[in-house]
Amino acid sequence: MDVTTDLQDVSISGSGKIIGGRYNKIKISGSGKISGEVEANRLKISGSGKVEGPAVIKELQVSGHCGFDDSLEGESCTVSGSFHSRGNVHMSQLKVSGSFSCSQSVKLVDAQINGYFKADKLEAEEFRLEGSMNISKELNAHVTDVILYGPCRVHEIGGETISIYSHHSRPGLFRALLSLFKSDHSLTANLIEGTQVYLENTRANVVRGGRVTIGPGCRIEQVEYMDALDVSPEAQVGNAIKI
Secondary structure (H helix, E strand, O other), rough: OOOOOOOOEEEEEEEEEOOOOEEEEEEEEEEEEEOEEEEEEEEEEEEEEEEEEEEEEEEEEEEEEEEEEOOOEEEEEEEEEEEEOOEEEEEEEEEEEEEEEEOEEEEEEEEEEEEEEOOOEEEEEEEEEEEEEEEEEEEEEEEEEEEEEEEEEEEEEEEEEEEEEHHHHHOEEEEEHOOOOOOOOOOEEEEEEEEEEEEEEEEEEEEEEEEEOOOOOEEEEEEEEEEEEEEOOOOOOEEEOOO
């Protein structure tokens, strides 16, 4: 993205609309809409914002709610509240306290989610989540680290290191209070495949990996491992095959 610093700053205080174009900084305080394709070094939303066209935003900061009708590309995105995109999202850094939803694919370098994450498919270097998620197709990440505070559903998980923990494994007052609002604290997947795999409270058809640990609360139909397998007495495994 090549957005120069000599471009103008625009802002909305209260309610208003900004025509798409190339800007330096865009600030929405209240309720605002951006029509058409937009590029900016920074977009800050305090309240509610909607972007109707494709967007290239170097730095996106949301406190409240933000919706994108098309694709979003940039370097960093911080959300305190809720975010939704109907198009693909491609960001280097993503940090969410609240909810993040994308109807298409999401590609990231590093993601830290506290709350809810939803996407059609996800590709990342590191994906860390405390909360719940729903990924229709694949989650592919070099490192996946999830603490379950609600129902998590992913068709397939692949990567180098995959760690799924029950919320009981990570005590804390805030986390304990959050868990009271969710009765289902488990991960459901068709396939989980990684070099090192550690699972708790997971239901899966197939788990495949080099070093595999099946922890408490798991129900796995088949485990395929290369180097080592450790199964908790509080877990259920149908078949275990060394490959």
